[in-house]
Amino acid sequence: MTEDEISRIVIGCAIEVHKNLGPGLLESAYQECLCYELKNKGLEIQKEKALPVIYKDIKLDQGYRIDILIENKVVIELKTVEYFTDVHSAQILTYLKLGEYKLGLLINFHVSLLKNGIKRFIM
Known part of the structure; x- marks a missing residue:
């Protein structure tokens, strides 16, 4: 499955979750519900990856955690904020770069x- 195909499934699942729950909950609630939907679509997911x-010869294991990694290809970063900031964009771009992934949502x-709450990032 390509990154684009995965992306379409993720967006559909996210819309389903949002349609049922609406805004106003904690990020963790949306994460659990989105993972449930993605698993039901048969996708392999890793939560809090x-x-x-x-850096050179050292590995810092306490680096970062990706909210959801799908099929070891697509990075999903979830937020429950008033609006996206440059920090949010920098965060997902960092994940894409460090993990050598091509697509992030x-x-x-x-x-x-x-x-209106979805941004797509391509490396």
Whole structure:
């Protein structure tokens, strides 16, 4: 399955979760529900995937955690914020770079219409 195919499934599942729950919950609630939907679509997911930072000869295991990694290809970073900031974009771009992934989705569930809370990042 390509990154684009995975992306379409993720967005559909995220819309389903948002349609049922609406805005206003904690990020962890959306994460659990989205993982449930993704698993039901038959996708392999890793929740809170550790992403170490490697610098020269040292490996920092306490680096970062990807909210959801799908099929070891697509990074999903979830938010429940008023609006995205440059820090949110930098965060997902860092995950893509460190993990050598090609596609990432930044999804903000704290919006009235979910399509307005999705940003796609390509490396």
